[in-house]
Amino acid sequence: MQIAFQGQIVIVGGGAIGCAVIPLLLRHLRGADGEPPRIDIITADERGAAVARQHGLGFTVQPLTRDNYVGVLEPRLRAGDLLLNLSVDVSSIDLVRLCHRLDALYVDTCIEPWAGGYYDAEVPIAERTNYALRRQALALRDELGAGPTAVLAHGANPGLISHFAKQALLDAAAAAGLDAPVPDGRAGWAALAQRLGVAVVHCAEHDSQRGTTPKAIGEFVNTWSVDGFISEGLQPAELGWGTHERALPADAHTHADADAPAIFLLRPGAGTRVRTWTPKAGPIAGHLITHNEAISLADYLTVRDAAGRAVYRPTVHYAYHPCSDAILSLHELAGRGWQAQPRQRILLDEALPDGHDELGALLMYGEDRVYWYGTTLDVAAARRLAPHNNATSLQVAAGVLGAVVWAITQPRAGLVEAEDMDHAQVLATARPYLGELAGFHGRWNPLTDRYHGMPRPAGESDAPWQLAHFLLP
Amino acid sequence: MQIAFQGQIVIVGGGAIGCAVIPLLLRHLRGADGEPPRIDIITADERGAAVARQHGLGFTVQPLTRDNYVGVLEPRLRAGDLLLNLSVDVSSIDLVRLCHRLDALYVDTCIEPWAGGYYDAEVPIAERTNYALRRQALALRDELGAGPTAVLAHGANPGLISHFAKQALLDAAAAAGLDAPVPDGRAGWAALAQRLGVAVVHCAEHDSQRGTTPKAIGEFVNTWSVDGFISEGLQPAELGWGTHERALPADAHTHADADAPAIFLLRPGAGTRVRTWTPKAGPIAGHLITHNEAISLADYLTVRDAAGRAVYRPTVHYAYHPCSDAILSLHELAGRGWQAQPRQRILLDEALPDGHDELGALLMYGEDRVYWYGTTLDVAAARRLAPHNNATSLQVAAGVLGAVVWAITQPRAGLVEAEDMDHAQVLATARPYLGELAGFHGRWNPLTDRYHGMPRPAGESDAPWQLAHFLLP
């Protein structure tokens, strides 16, 4: 597949994902001259310099700040160009605003604040959640209205996961014998989820990648951004809150807007574990890390009555089993009082070929029905498909490619989230890089294989899909 | 050192610890003929058969049960012999009773029930705690009175850890300039702890051992008994409860006897993490696994007023950072709803030489004073000291040797716990196998390096040594 694109591309960030997307962009975009687009990287350090050199790309080390970003980016962006934000610590909102003014396309894999924004103790914690960041983005959408397309929060998750969820809804409906046409908008998708009785949706991920060298003491090892993972891991655990839930966890906080689709728990997601399920690994423990999709998807799938009250919404959240070295890194991080380790390492060239990443939308419904739809990709396959990648980065890069192509082909859509996009179109673009893209049915709920050596807490519900049953001590 | 011992030895269990102690017993015990004692192993499977053959020991595969143990053991034990229980799933109480009747010495590294005793949902959970098991042992002690020595719960921890705690109290008192002679009994040790203001005592352990092969999916890897670790890890987290504590955790349970020195939390210790501190590793996350020493030491160090009310007691518990593969095994176990993995592996011959185990008593007092006294042993040193060992097993074997020598030299002491023994004598016996046995002062409390990105829970105390500050989410 090749897509016509006349503009130039500025990528902010030259880390794991920055490098991962480069071969895909160079392969699939073509200017009027038949040449791939010119790509410039603006970044904060030397990471990615070798990859940029190898492909003849521009590479400038110039960390963006609140004060310099306009000066650095404006000279580099003309109308019709694309700004791709693959950094950490750079405000998505401010870049969207800039691109709107310059009439440039924008793609981001999250919604991030400027450096320190997640931790600023002066700002109430509720205003530092992903719920709050997304509210800012939606307010900006309404303020800016029509204009150049800006896709927010579109990598693998957030991003592809919302399209997986839609495909999962279609597949599960078909399997249940529901005669359900493909919905043509938000209300239709929400109604379908309600009809199926989907109580919980996990973004269920199991990463089995490992390297040749074990994690050292004082080192955080991961398969993608260590800074990014620590940032989101230290944010409060946050989730879309389903209408079937009977009890808020003890440390749960709700938002001032009583209609907010999300809650958060007053503890880092990196220290909050839930049980989940993936097809290859079976029942596993994942970390309940806050992610934009938990809120956007829960919001998208909400059914309201005539008075506007939410009458149906699934619980939605991330349940992330990172690679072994990252689990050990999180354990060490907790012991350090959540102060980042002095050293970090991303498993890339040294990743062993057999490690894989299973990432999918897990629908849970009925008594014990689970249906997972998503991507399973191993390192060997990722390397065959594109250089500079491990399994995780290529899944993310596939999502970025999907968003870039969507933005180029729908250039006047204004600010959009994954749920606003046509899932089949995006998946068609991303699919070649997703290894096995498939769905799996299972029978499981967090009570079916529950530990019986200990009495259940007083007052605990017997309904299978309550958050309390998923949460691990 | 060689000790005269005329009897024979029956070891129940031929696992990691069973094999680990054999070279030490053969080296340090001598009969009237100058020969090492005859050793017979009674066990449940072939583990240990090669080691037994190598040393010319008896080896019988005959799993003990409530129904057969008398028939199996009685013919093998004469007065003056020694029964060493290094198995899992065999009732310590029943074996003590048998040895009393046969006038044989007894040494155990824990207080265990028969198989299934920890999980029997018919028995109230409070009666399955280590507190309850210890109560049974103390009742037996009072019932049997004088008689052959039976040392309960004496490996490294429980066991040596109580002697480390006494040495730590002496060292910390000296460092604080307290003019404190060595106490000559329980009341004296408790008074010393109170005078120092010790609020919390951790059994603080950091195991850095690893093997050549990474843990596989579906495999539990540890440096000692996998069965033993899973058993204690699935018991409720349990701890000696200090008089300085201001609030019980939400899921805390107290005992019917309001004077009980311990509480337990209604969740597996394997899923309960606390912050702790060891000299080499610094601040780390450990698992709050129930152990006998948490209760016996808290009880031992309790100061009561004239009316018998506890006016001083430290909080005491285990804070265990097992080896990396065991952390990953626990994570997987949690995901499996705490159902044991199908395969297990103990890191022994394949343990890399540089891994070590730091195990000590960590006294916490004043504003931010910590003093850790204990053993740091690496695999290479362990191998130089004795065959069939890694660092952990030799620390345990050293404790077993200490208990065996104590029992032989004090053969009519009846049932005793570690705290009843002379700590200097036991440490002198164990010392050659403990690598670096030393104390380290530090300044740390769980608030000094606390994470500030999140507001503190309402009503949380500012006093540094509250359990709430140690507990990790």
Ligand SMILES: NC(=O)c1ccc[n+]([C@@H]2O[C@H](COP(=O)([O-])OP(=O)(O)OC[C@H]3O[C@@H](n4cnc5c(N)ncnc54)[C@H](O)[C@@H]3O)[C@@H](O)[C@H]2O)c1
């Ligand atoms: N949606 C998804 O599926 C998904 C998945 C993985 C990563 N991500 C996000 O993608 C982003 C990049 O991830 P990664 O794994 O490549 O991270 P990385 O840590 O490997 O690299 C981050 C890059 O950002 C650059 N950077 C940092 N501060 C900067 C600044 N002030 N100005 C300009 N550049 C700056 C760094 O120099 C580095 O090149 C992160 O925000 C991450 O959260 C999203």
Ligand SMILES: NC(=O)c1ccc[n+]([C@@H]2O[C@H](COP(=O)([O-])OP(=O)(O)OC[C@H]3O[C@@H](n4cnc5c(N)ncnc54)[C@H](O)[C@@H]3O)[C@@H](O)[C@H]2O)c1
């Ligand atoms: N206090 C301490 O410091 C400490 C430290 C480590 C282990 N331990 C305890 O020591 C014991 C042995 O530990 P390990 O690491 O050698 O365990 P292991 O799992 O390596 O071996 C256990 C042994 O017990 C045998 N066994 C199991 N059921 C039996 C039965 N019914 N009858 C007879 N034998 C039976 C098995 O065959 C095996 O040889 C455990 O109870 C463990 O908790 C104490």
